[in-house]
Amino acid sequence: xxxxxxxxxxxxxxxxxxxxxxxxxxxxxxxxxxxxxxxxxxxxxxxxxxxxxxxxxxxxxxxxxxxxxxxxxxxxxxxxxxxxxxxxxxxxxxxxxxxxxxxxxxxxxxxxxxxxxxxxxxx
Numbered sequence: 486x487x488x489x490x491x492x493x494x495x496x497x498x499x500x501x502x503x504x505x506x507x508x509x510x511x512x513x514x515x516x517x518x519x520x521x522x523x524x525x526x527x528x529x530x531x532x533x534x535x536x537x538x539x540x541x542x543x544x545x546x547x548x549x550x551x552x553x554x555x556x557x558x559x560x561x562x563x564x565x566x567x568x569x570x571x572x573x574x575x576x577x578x579x580x581x582x583x584x585x586x587x588x589x590x591x592x593x594x595x596x597x598x599x600x601x602x603x604x605x606x607x608x
Contacts, residue, residue: 513601515547515556515592523551524560526592526601528567528574539569543576555594559584 511528524547530538545560559565564579567587574587585594592599 512604514604515545515551516600516602518598518600520600521550522548523554523556523599524548525604537569541567543567555597556592556599559594 510530513526513528515523515526517523524545527544527546528541529544530541532538532540543565545556545565547557547560551557551560559576562578562584565584566577566579568575568577572588575583576585576587577583585592587593587601590601590603592601
């Protein structure tokens with residue numbers, strides 16, 4: 486009976502302890518180049534099964550300090566989407582109009598630059 490129990494446990498282990506799935510939500514804090522905190526940016530993947538998602542929705546939550554900036558105007562969009570391109574992430578609105586880019590750790594909106602701090606390891 487003992488050997489039967491072991492084989493059942495060995496059979497079930499792969500189902501109980503699967504490999505971690507890739508994160509489908511990526512969170513960043515947003516800062517001015519001088520370090521002032523302006524809010525948060527969250528990227529949600531369209532296809533949660535892909536190891537490297539290529540598109541999804543984007544959400545912004547901004548602080549009062551960001552009022553009047555290009556960041557505040559971007560945050561007013563009803564819905565924002567992101568699309569991975571060759572060397573950056575392209576952000577567009579519900580009409581498909583290009584609104585911003587993310588390149589390395591920078592959010593670029595018009596001529597304004599905002600530093601993104603990846604919160605994945607911080608949370």
